[in-house]
Amino acid sequence: MGRNGGTQMYCPSCGEIETCRAIGLRDLGEESGQRWYRTDHQDVHWFRRGRECLSCGHTFLTAEMNEQFLDELIELRDALVDIKKNAETYTAEANKASSSLNDLTKSLSVLKALKIYRDS
Numbered sequence: 001m002g003r004n005g006g007t008q009m010y011c012p013s014c015g016e017i018e019t020c021r022a023i024g025l026r027d028l029g030e031e032s033g034q035r036w037y038r039t040d041h042q043d044v045h046w047f048r049r050g051r052e053c054l055s056c057g058h059t060f061l062t063a064e065m066n067e068q069f070l071d072e073l074i075e076l077r078d079a080l081v082d083i084k085k086n087a088e089t090y091t092a093e094a095n096k097a098s099s100s101l102n103d104l105t106k107s108l109s110v111l112k113a114l115k116i117y118r119d120s
Contacts, residue, residue, distance in 0.1 A: 005019075005021060006019040006020050006021035006022070006054055007019070007020055007021075007022075008020075009051070009062070011053040011055065011056065011058060011060075012058070012060055013053060013056050013058035013060075014053060014055055014056050014058070016055075018053050018054065018055040018056070019053075019054045019055065020051040020052060020053045020054060021051070021052050021054060022049050022050065022051060023050040023051065023052045023059065024050055025048065025049075025050045025061075027050055027059070028050045028059055028060075028061065030048075030050065030061065033048075034047055034048050034049065035047060035048075036048050036063075043069075044069070045065070046063040046064060046065040047063065047064040047065075048061060048062070048063050048064075049061070049062050049063075049064070050062075
């Protein structure tokens with residue numbers, strides 16, 4: 001517990017660990033109820049709280065969840081970064097290959113034209 005009756009946690013507005021107190025979800029304009037889950041993913045559930053930073057007054061929502069689920073989320077996020085990076089590389093390489101094929105097609109057209117010219 002913080003010295004001002006709250007919990008030390010990261011404030012997204014301050015960008016620092018600050019003392020934040022719990023506030024009601026309705027005070028944030030949110031639906032009441034702290035236990036949440038996804039109907040389309042039964043294994044995704046969390047405990048929700050409203051927070052107010054006692055340093056800057058910023059209000060925000062937090063979610064308490066199983067840490068293993070958080071680890072899985074980070075692993076998937078890292079994999080997505082790699083996929084995007086690879087996709088950009090493959091796209092650049094495909095564009096180079098396409099350009100080379102266009103050049104080759106032009107060269108072949110010139111060769112065909114020269115052959116036709118010689119045969120006449």
